[in-house]
Amino acid sequence: MKLTIIGTGYVGLVTGACFAEVGHQVVCVDNDAAKVKLLQEGGIPIYEPGLEELVKGNVAAGRLNFTTSTTEGVEKSDVIFIAVPTPPMADGSVDLSFIEKVAREIASAMTGYKIVVDKSTVPVRTGDKVTETIKRYCKARVEFDVVSNPEFLREGFAVEDLMKPDRIVIGVRSQRPVAAMKEIYAPFQAPVVVTDINSAELIKHASNSFLALKISYINALSIICDATGANVQEVANGMGMDARIGRRFLDASLGFGGSCFPKDLSAFIKIAEQMGYEFGLLKEVQRINAEQMNRFVKKIIDTLWVLKDKKIGVLGLAFKQNTDDVRMSPAIELCQRLQKEGAILRVHDPKAMEKSKALLKDVTYVDDMNEVAEGCDALVITTEWDEFKKLDLERVRKALSHPILFDGRNLFDRTEMERLGFIYKSIGR
Numbered sequence: 001m002k003l004t005i006i007g008t009g010y011v012g013l014v015t016g017a018c019f020a021e022v023g024h025q026v027v028c029v030d031n032d033a034a035k036v037k038l039l040q041e042g043g044i045p046i047y048e049p050g051l052e053e054l055v056k057g058n059v060a061a062g063r064l065n066f067t068t069s070t071t072e073g074v075e076k077s078d079v080i081f082i083a084v085p086t087p088p089m090a091d092g093s094v095d096l097s098f099i100e101k102v103a104r105e106i107a108s109a110m111t112g113y114k115i116v117v118d119k120s121t122v123p124v125r126t127g128d129k130v131t132e133t134i135k136r137y138c139k140a141r142v143e144f145d146v147v148s149n150p151e152f153l154r155e156g157f158a159v160e161d162l163m164k165p166d167r168i169v170i171g172v173r174s175q176r177p178v179a180a181m182k183e184i185y186a187p188f189q190a191p192v193v194v195t196d197i198n199s200a201e202l203i204k205h206a207s208n209s210f211l212a213l214k215i216s217y218i219n220a221l222s223i224i225c226d227a228t229g230a231n232v233q234e235v236a237n238g239m240g241m242d243a244r245i246g247r248r249f250l251d252a253s254l255g256f257g258g259s260c261f262p263k264d265l266s267a268f269i270k271i272a273e274q275m276g277y278e279f280g281l282l283k284e285v286q287r288i289n290a291e292q293m294n295r296f297v298k299k300i301i302d303t304l305w306v307l308k309d310k311k312i313g314v315l316g317l318a319f320k321q322n323t324d325d326v327r328m329s330p331a332i333e334l335c336q337r338l339q340k341e342g343a344i345l346r347v348h349d350p351k352a353m354e355k356s357k358a359l360l361k362d363v364t365y366v367d368d369m370n371e372v373a374e375g376c377d378a379l380v381i382t383t384e385w386d387e388f389k390k391l392d393l394e395r396v397r398k399a400l401s402h403p404i405l406f407d408g409r410n411l412f413d414r415t416e417m418e419r420l421g422f423i424y425k426s427i428g429r
């Protein structure tokens with residue numbers, strides 16, 4: 001099918017590349033001319049495993065094209081996906097100005113029936129607003145359908161999540177666009193949920209909030225485990241074997257971050273408030289998450305006492321593994337908190353060092369993860385990169401002035417670390 005994706009951020013670019021990979025003819029539109037040029041020349045603006053090969057291969061095969069012109073994108077396809085950012089505003093509500101602008105642009109360019117699909121994460125009832133806007137600005141008075149089709153990909157696993165989705169959610173007002181939507185997704189062989197637009201929009205906010213709740217739940221349990229000597233991983237394993245609960249997203253950590261969970265939680269709380277409901281449960285999820293970071297910082301201070309002029313090595317800057325994304329990264333927040341206490345930092349991340357430089361100044365960026373500990377009073381692990389599990393621990397212990405390791409992601413076995421001579425502090429174990 002001929003498909004256009006407006007917005008080439010994480011969601012738009014990966015969606016476009018995967019649609020092309022399964023044989024659709026795809027046009028990706030972005031108003032950033034430099035980005036479009038880079039993509040046309042085979043460059044990739046983000047690090048995402050498997051994406052570069054996918055983009056290059058499909059550009060070469062002629063199935064994936066990039067342009068800055070929304071009009072061209074609308075003319076070339078019958079189905080237009082909106083995948084532009086929906087950033088948070090100061091009060092936690094969602095800034096929908098990009099969605100509104102793109103809806104107007106699509107409306108002005110339409111000369112025949114189009115299906116306009118919203119992929120961006122939006123508040124419930126945005127579909128109604130997009131429909132009204134297109135009606136208002138479409139001079140040609142042609143027919144169209146608005147569809148809600150939220151995306152559930154995780155950064156770092158985006159290609160895998162898109163190619164093998166758990167489910168496809170399609171929110172519609174009438175049956176007319178359903179066949180086309182099903183045809184687009186047929187190659188992905190996933191269960192399809194066809195529902196109304198409001199429910200589809202809610203599924204996205206409800207899912208992300210529930211996953212964040214799962215993390216805050218295990219993080220709250222980690223406090224009980226710390227206090228009692230129980231092991232939070234053992235608790236998570238035992239809970240996770242219950243099929244009704246499941247093991248995933250029960251990894252205690254120094255808190256969740258990224259460009260989705262914090263933003264979507266705030267947005268969902270605000271949406272509920274506007275409907276007259278105070279979503280106290282989700283406010284508690286936020287509170288536990290903030291508290292988890294405070295506790296981790298306190299653990300470091302309790303052990304090292306005064307941080308002023310202490311040298312601390314930090315492994316991990318991205319908000320999670322397999323990405324170079326540092327937006328709302330707990331690792332960056334931790335570094336800034338340690339700097340505020342006067343600590344001197346040596347930091348490393350396998351992919352996120354370049355993007356960190358704008359946020360994290362006056363630190364030493366170290367290329368080799370095994371050299372970060374050199375001359376440090378302690379080492380802190382903040383991101384769950386698989387690479388870190390392969391650290392040369394013997395070398396790290398010798399490099400540290402004091403063999404203290406704070407593991408904010410529970411990557412190592414406590415008994416083994418103590419056997420190797422580390423003073424090892426993790427989360428809830």
Ligand code: UDX
Nearest residue numbers: 151152153154155249250251253256257258260319320
């Ligand atoms: C999330 C959703 O998973 C995805 O479906 C949605 O489309 C976008 O938001 P993403 O933000 O890319 O994806 O990352 P995710 O893997 O969900 O992790 C979010 C944060 O939670 C990270 O900081 C991660 O380290 C943390 N996390 C995750 C935990 O602390 N513990 C866990 O068990 C899982």
